[in-house]
Amino acid sequence: MQPSSQRNSCQECPVFGLCLPYGLQKHEVSKLSAIVKNRRPLHIDEFLYVQGDSCQSLYAVKSGSFRSFIGNSEGDEQTIGFYLPGEFMGLDSLQYGRFTCTLIALETCSVCELPLPRLNELCSEIPGLQFQMMRTLGKEIASDHAKILALGHRSAKCRIAGFLLTLSRRYGALGFSGTEFNLSMRRYDIANFLGLTIETVSRQLADLNKCGIITVKQRGVQINDLDLLKSLAEPNPLALAG
16 A cells, blocks of 8 residues: 555645645645545445544545434434535534534545544644634634524525525535536435425425526536525525535
8 A cells, every 4th residue: 555645645636725735835735645544435325434433533525525414312313514525524523532423425425534643743833734724613613603594584495595505606616517516415414404394395496496596407406597596595695605
């Protein structure tokens, strides 16, 4: 097996501009690349980690997408988020050293694994990396605030419109089309995340499709009228932050 420094090059990664090493000096990126471990690809419905597991590493999505959820003793699940390429996973473990949610692959995925002890060492050596970690934590907190705003006292149509608009912005930031993308998550996952029923999610998507605002083909979504979708997702633009 080749050393990780030869197998990984953060600067050549397609999501470099969205991930942890962005803004670091070239030699600093090399140091970070040297600690990254490439795990085998995960396939649909495989777990990256499970709620309650001890945290040994943090993870960045290289390709694919994940769903995070919290389960209870009765087997019920509450979806709390979705992760796309370039986004960081596992920050919830930093308080007590254990993951507070479960991460499951929505499709074939690859991740970069950053062993926590080595990452902490590098943060001490590289001030810019420490700043990036703080920025990543801040982004996670802002995202949590946005989720609360997105779900508070809003109609089902507003929730669906806001959800689609958030995905549009996140895919656009990745350099992909912000108006044509696949929903890797199941209707049930979307409903669980938004606090709606599956029937309501399907009905609202059908209504948006009928009005010509979007076109839905199985899991594919094409946004035909982005401005109208934005107007439906308001009145609170902060609720749409990705």
